[in-house]
Amino acid sequence: MKEDEKEVLKNYALSAEKYHNMRTKENPYGWFFNELLEMPSTLKLLGNVKNKKILDFGCGTGIYAKLLTKKGAKVKGFDISPEMLVIAKRENPILELKIGSGYKIPFNEKFDIVTSSLVVHYLKDWNKMFDEIKRVLKKGGVFIFSTGNPVAEMRFGKDYFHDKKTYWPWSDNKNKKMKIPAYHKTYEQIIKDILTNGFEIVDYKDCFPDKKAKKLFPKEYKEFSEKPIFCVWKLKLK
Template sequence: MMKQNKYDDQRFFDEYAKMPRSILGLEGAGEWHVLESMLPSLENKAVLDLGCGYGWHCRYAHKNRASKVVGVDLSKQMLKKAAELTDDSSIIYIQEAIEEINFDNHSFDVVISSLAFHYIKDFYKLSQKIYDCMKKGGHFVFSVEHPIFTAREEQDWIYNEEGTILHWPIDNYQLEGLRQTNFLADNVIKYHRTVSTYVNDLIQAGFRIRAIKEPMPTAEWIERDPNMKHELRRPMFFILAVEK
């Protein structure tokens, strides 16, 4: 099946470019303060970033003295931007679907991914591939949209007639699979899976769970954008750290 690649649609890419995380990098990503705290030391480590986008995590790994950094993304547009922002030829960018990675066994000490796996249909198969390409004792840390967020296709709050937020609805949580959502454009395909599926797929692939986090916005974020206070009412992100 052809992989959806919205990021190479120019209008979609232009809208993505306006987001805080696109403009400000890691400091513009609301979950970064938690994801960063879950990373191991990257010094002298071989690091793989799946769904690397603009390459923010790749450059972070290089800055933190990783010995090898590889970023993988399906989007030609994303990788072009990553190359423009990267002034070090030691960071390698590969245009490829995440699901199709085929690295040699025991190639990487650390694997990172940010908000990419909810676009992947078969998480268990990918988990197996990641496990195989990692060294024993290696760390795999990734974020996804929280299953509470992906359960409904609408992915939105319930409002009253005046447009005031009432609550975040959950429906069809146990019904895993494809969701056609609206994110910067209509008909964006994502895949919903439960918390237990994420965790059990990783365990069955051979990983040991180290930590699970559901990030909340910092006080600084809420002060900068008062609407962020609503992110205290339900988790938007889900971050897992596991070890081989």
């Protein structure tokens, strides 16, 4: 197992239930950052998913899997963290959700869409990740992923131009032990990785807060409508 996988495993084991509560109970951070900031852009790029065969790459506690199933998609998924997957299965008892890494996707079939929300920055080796995605994606299939907005790196006083390990602040997290490394990439590096791996870019979004957040979380709305923190890429396999 690679070093990046080990660190993710250790950290999500500490926080799976907490993470799920943060996402599903009303809480400024969970609701704001995911439901009102990342999800609206990703769902927009996913478009109409009715009858689409979708693989949820890094499905976490199964929040997207549940939502996309409700929208008529045929969803399967995987995640590296057994603790996150237990919750995903509890939430989606009839879906096929497996333990597995993005470096070795635990499926041997083809999907119309691979979707991955806030996962790819945990993977250091994108060439290996793209090889695996290509293996399970139909020709002309779509890969949609959300990740840290490359410009966000500078919010934390870091250096934009160096691709390196960084630590995202989980500001509401009381568990001091949770410190997950993410791998920052510049726009240049992301675009090169996409193009050299046989994909074309068909759409892109800087995540902008949903207008519902203006009333519910005015402080966060103001901050993140001025300085982006996430972005979503829509790719097509050539």
